[in-house]
Amino acid sequence: MAQTARKSKTKLKSKTKLTSTKLISKAKTKIPARKTAKKTAKKTTKKAAPKKVAKKAVKKAVKTVKKITKKVAKKVATKPTLKRAAISTKAITAPQAVETVTRVGAADTAPDFTLPNQSGEPVALSSFKGKKVVLYFYPKDDTPGCTKEACNFRDKIESFDGQDAVIVGVSFDDATSHQKFIEKYQLNFNLLSDETKETAKAYGVFVQKNMYGNISWGIERSTFIIDRDGKIVAAFRKVNVDAHNEEVLAALQTIA
Numbered sequence: 118m119a120q121t122a123r124k125s126k127t128k129l130k131s132k133t134k135l136t137s138t139k140l141i142s143k144a145k146t147k148i149p150a151r152k153t154a155k156k157t158a159k160k161t162t163k164k165a166a167p168k169k170v171a172k173k174a175v176k177k178a179v180k181t182v183k184k185i186t187k188k189v190a191k192k193v194a195t196k197p198t199l200k201r202a203a204i205s206t207k208a209i210t211a212p213q214a215v216e217t218v219t220r221v222g223a224a225d226t227a228p229d230f231t232l233p234n235q236s237g238e239p240v241a242l243s244s245f246k247g248k249k250v251v252l253y254f255y256p257k258d259d260t261p262g263c264t265k266e267a268c269n270f271r272d273k274i275e276s277f278d279g280q281d282a283v284i285v286g287v288s289f290d291d292a293t294s295h296q297k298f299i300e301k302y303q304l305n306f307n308l309l310s311d312e313t314k315e316t317a318k319a320y321g322v323f324v325q326k327n328m329y330g331n332i333s334w335g336i337e338r339s340t341f342i343i344d345r346d347g348k349i350v351a352a353f354r355k356v357n358v359d360a361h362n363e364e365v366l367a368a369l370q371t372i373a
Contacts, residue, residue, distance in 0.1 A: 220321040222352045227252070227343045228319040232287065232309035235295035240285070240309055243347070249282035249372055250343040251365055253356075254322045256336045258290045258298040258308075266338075266358040267304055273362045274305050280369040287311050288336065322354075342368045 221228065227250075231241040242250070251270075255263040270277070270284050277284055284306040290298075295308040309316075317323040322339045325332060338358075342351040342365065351368040353361070 219319065221319075221341075221349060223349055225349050227341065227347050227349050228316070229347075230311075230316040230319065232311055232316060233292055234307045234309055235292055235299055237292045240307055242285075242343075245283050245285075245343075246347060247345050249280060249345060249369055251277065251282055251284045251340065251369070252287065252320075252343060253285070253338075253340040254287050254317060254320065254336050255338055257288060258294045259301065262338070262358050263288075264302065266356070266361060267298070268302055269358065269360075269362040270306065270365075271302065271304050273366065276366055277369070280366065280372075282369050285309060287316060289314060289317070340365060342372070344372045 229242050231239050234240050286308045291310050311317050314323050317336055322337045324337045326335055338356040340353040341349050344350050
């Protein structure tokens with residue numbers, strides 16, 4: 118009996134050992150699997166996280182680009198239209214203003230006028246009837262071009278007298294300015310003050326000027342040769358002052 122009891126105990130011990138070893142081996146095999154699963158999970162989450170961040174960043178970038186493009190589109194839509202509108206108004210208004218200018222020329226009756234001279238005395242164009250008249254419009258007293266033109270007429274005064282012609286200069290300057298101009302250069306003919314600009318408009322010499330993009334209104338340097346009956350024989354516009362007195366004398370010679 119004792120022997121059988123001992124045998125059964127040893128069998129139980131061996132069985133328990135086997136089962137424990139199996140359990141340990143199973144546990145050993147299971148533990149690394151869990152660890153590797155955790156590691157892989159961490160890796161996948163690490164890999165997945167940057168992708169999500171990248172997607173979010175791309176979405177934000179797309180949104181900001183859309184906002185910027187909308188703003189730019191609005192600016193482009195509004196600003197150029199305003200500029201175009203401004204340009205179009207200029208293009209429309211400027212020619213209309215120019216078209217209203219009366220442009221008298223050869224064979225037209227010279228518009229009559231009465232203007233004060235350098236002494237403040239009234240001078241009428243009709244008072245020169247029966248004589249030839251050189252009526253010249255110039256921009257301003259004592260400026261380079263106007264001075265040269267006036268002095269050229271002054272130097273040829275005997276030739277003009279020989280043609281029975283009277284020289285009359287007209288500008289927007291007042292009588293005091295004319296007097297100083299005459300005294301400074303010893304001019305020997307009348308200078309008249311068209312301060313209202315009405316005479317310049319009547320002859321079509323009050324025009325729009327464009328100097329390096331600056332638009333203004335003023336006198337276009339012009340000369341009109343008027344015969345004894347008050348008719349315009351020749352009209353010189355945009356005059357070049359060099360030797361202008363010679364071409365004026367040549368025009369006077371055509372009048373009887």
